[in-house]
Amino acid sequence: MSTAMDTESTYSGYSHYSGHSKKAHRQGRDRHKSPRSKDGSRSEKSVTIQTPPAEPLLGNDASRAEEGQDDNWGETTTAITGTSEHSISQEDIARISKDLEDSVGLDCKRYLGLTVAAVLGLLVFLTPIAFILLPQILWRDDLEPCGTVCEGLFISVAFKLLILLIGTWALFFRQPKADIPRVFVFRALLLVLIFLFVFSYWLFYGVRILDTKDTNYQGIVQYAVSLVDALLFIHYLAIVLLELRQLQPMFAVKVVRSTDGESRYYSLGHLSIQRAALVVLENYYKDFTVYNPALLTASKSRAAKHMAGLKVYNVDGPGNNASGQSRAMIAAAARRRDSSHNELYYEEADHERRVKKRRARLVVAVEEAFTHIKRLQAEEQQKAPGEMMDPREAAQAIFPSMARALQKYLRTTRQQQYHSMESILQHLSFCITNNMTPKAFLERYLNPGPTLQYDKDRWFSKQWTLVSEEAVTSGLQDGVVFVLKCLDFSLVVNVKKIPFIKLSEEFIDPKSHKFVLRLQSETSV
Amino acid sequence: SYLIFFFSSFQQRIEIHKLRQGDNLILGFSIGGGIDQDPTQNPFSEDKTDKGIYVTRVTEGGPAEVAGLQIGDKIMQVNGWDMTMVTHDQARKRLTKRNEEVVRLLVTRQSLQKAVQQSMMS
Numbered sequence: 028m029s030t031a032m033d034t035e036s037t038y039s040g041y042s043h044y045s046g047h048s049k050k051a052h053r054q055g056r057d058r059h060k061s062p063r064s065k066d067g068s069r070s071e072k073s074v075t076i077q078t079p080p081a082e083p084l085l086g087n088d089a090s091r092a093e094e095g096q097d098d099n100w101g102e103t104t105t106a107i108t109g110t111s112e113h114s115i116s117q118e119d120i121a122r123i124s125k126d127l128e129d130s131v132g133l134d135c136k137r138y139l140g141l142t143v144a145a146v147l148g149l150l151v152f153l154t155p156i157a158f159i160l161l162p163q164i165l166w167r168d169d170l171e172p173c174g175t176v177c178e179g180l181f182i183s184v185a186f187k188l189l190i191l192l193i194g195t196w197a198l199f200f201r202q203p204k205a206d207i208p209r210v211f212v213f214r215a216l217l218l219v220l221i222f223l224f225v226f227s228y229w230l231f232y233g234v235r236i237l238d239t240k241d242t243n244y245q246g247i248v249q250y251a252v253s254l255v256d257a258l259l260f261i262h263y264l265a266i267v268l269l270e271l272r273q274l275q276p277m278f279a280v281k282v283v284r285s286t287d288g289e290s291r292y293y294s295l296g297h298l299s300i301q302r303a304a305l306v307v308l309e310n311y312y313k314d315f316t317v318y319n320p321a322l323l324t325a326s327k328s329r330a331a332k333h334m335a336g337l338k339v340y341n342v343d344g345p346g347n348n349a350s351g352q353s354r355a356m357i358a359a360a361a362r363r364r365d366s367s368h369n370e371l372y373y374e375e376a377d378h379e380r381r382v383k384k385r386r387a388r389l390v391v392a393v394e395e396a397f398t399h400i401k402r403l404q405a406e407e408q409q410k411a412p413g414e415m416m417d418p419r420e421a422a423q424a425i426f427p428s429m430a431r432a433l434q435k436y437l438r439t440t441r442q443q444q445y446h447s448m449e450s451i452l453q454h455l456s457f458c459i460t461n462n463m464t465p466k467a468f469l470e471r472y473l474n475p476g477p478t479l480q481y482d483k484d485r486w487f488s489k490q491w492t493l494v495s496e497e498a499v500t501s502g503l504q505d506g507v508v509f510v511l512k513c514l515d516f517s518l519v520v521n522v523k524k525i526p527f528i529k530l531s532e533e534f535i536d537p538k539s540h541k542f543v544l545r546l547q548s549e550t551s552v
Numbered sequence: 553s554y555l556i557f558f559f560s561s562f563q564q565r566i567e568i569h570k571l572r573q574g575d576n577l578i579l580g581f582s583i584g585g586g587i588d589q590d591p592t593q594n595p596f597s598e599d600k601t602d603k604g605i606y607v608t609r610v611t612e613g614g615p616a617e618v619a620g621l622q623i624g625d626k627i628m629q630v631n632g633w634d635m636t637m638v639t640h641d642q643a644r645k646r647l648t649k650r651n652e653e654v655v656r657l658l659v660t661r662q663s664l665q666k667a668v669q670q671s672m673m674s
Binding site: 546551 | 589611
């Protein structure tokens with residue numbers, strides 16, 4: 028228990044800091060504090076080392092627009108705020124209702140498709156076996172004897188079916204990883220093709236063989252073998268259409284996040300728009316830094332200030348053109364001597380300096396904390412049994428000395444919502460177990476990482492909508508733009524074709540590399 | 553006015569009497585250039601493909617300065633030997649022959665050229 032940092036709390040939500048930083052800190056926080064009334068719920072806990080709480084520090088429904096609030100596992104306070112613990116913001120209501128209504132419909136569609144494919148696959152697999160067995164069952168006595176040739180054909184049918192089974196398992200039996208709005212065109216085409224193919228084979232078999240009770244058994248078996256061969260070729264076609272065709276990169280796709288402009292480029296082959304959207308989303312979770320709404324409030328407040336500065340009065344009576352009015356307003360705003368660029372510059376410079384300072388303090392604190400721990404070798408473990416700790420206890424022991432610096436740093440970079448004390452302790456014990464250096468431990472906190480790194484509750488992006496002017500099953504073309512929307516932000520995707528590259532060759536004889544000395548001497552005479 | 557074109561008017565003849573210093577006869581200047589050197593590094597030449605021999609330094613009070621040789625002069629002939637198409641070492645050898653006490657140089661100078669050009673224009 029960090030009693031050294033124990034302070035008495037006198038007003039809700041804030042704690043006293045040591046004297047010299049108090050005033051500056053309070054001023055800084057007051058500047059950031061939003062004027063709206065508190066919207067979320069907060070519960071503040073005092074720090075106990077033995078049993079840290081398991082839930083995230085800010086409670087479930089903390090409004091994301093809050094800043095300047097404490098998460099005080101670094102210091103200790105005992106005050107509880109006055110707001111209720113169960114308030115939910117408007118966005119959360121929208122999100123919950125959307126989750127409910129969407130989950131039912133799509134599952135039915137997905138399972139329907141799967142069952143159709145499974146039934147068809149089973150039918151197709153059993154067909155050759157049926158072709159071979161039916162004559163034996165129905166008119167065994169009339170069949171011509173067919174010795175080694177038929178047995179050889181039986182073996183080949185058996186192995187080809189086995190290969191087909193393994194190939195189908197490898198290619199198709201995968202957990203569906205996504206729900207997409209429309210059917211896969213190629214998959215549907217292949218299913219239809221297989222169905223027609225098998226249907227025509229059954230038709231021929233039924234008419235020519237079953238009805239006439241053909242006695243040439245070798246011919247029947249060869250017919251079944253030809254079916255299996257053709258199925259293997261269809262399987263090859265499926266591999267080429269579904270897997271190989273889109274491997275060759277044809278398009279460079281630029282993905283830009285609408286809220287902060289972060290962008291990436293990806294290479295894609297011939298895909299439909301919905302499959303391209305899937306690829307983009309899969310890469311989004313691991314490439315883009317996590318969406319942090321706390322970072323956007325500065326630009327929003329600047330925008331609000333721009334609009335609040337001008338008022339337009341209508342002195343000529345009704346009937347004025349609205350566009351002329353708004354154009355005049357924009358022109359007036361542009362001419363106004365605005366010093367907001369100055370503010371932005373100094374604010375950003377100030378913020379940079381503060382972040383760097385806190386980062387330096389954090390790095391020093393963590394390095395110092397890590398020096399207190401030493402790994403015991405196997406021989407030493409017998410000598411001092413009383414003092415041994417497992418990684419969790421070791422983490423809890425050194426955590427208080429770096430907790431405050433880490434909390435301050437996270438608060439300055441507005442990441443405090445993404446890391447709870449429990450997750451930090453877990454990460455610390457993980458790093459201690461794996462012999463990581465302080466820098467490796469800090470790597471997770473110094474830079475915002477990709478979305479996958481964080482707890483699912485903090486993702487803000489689970490339900491996606493594909494907005495496109497063209498049909499989502501049509502292929503990618505140069506210049507196609509589509510948008511992937513989720514509740515809080517959207518990803519704008521712009522498709523560009525990789526240019527046709529003309530490559531020519533030039534041969535250089537290795538003996539043609541010759542050099543001369545370029546001198547400039549001066550001689551005195 | 554009419555133009556009179558004198559070939560030799562761009563050039564000057566300089567006679568240097570070598571000074572004896574111990575065992576050596578010195579002239580009191582340094583040369584740069586030659587057909588085996590890099591002409592683009594010559595600071596004195598107007599045409600950077602000129603591989604001729606140029607005077608790069610003139611020691612104060614030496615025989616060359618006394619005779620009127622200036623820095624930046626291009627040496628065309630030494631005692632009748634051509635110096636426009638020689639290597640650096642050949643030029644040095646022709647200037648430092650031990651049995652010669654006097655060398656007669658034919659030099660050309662950019663300032664000289666410009667002065668003659670200006671007088672021809674006016």
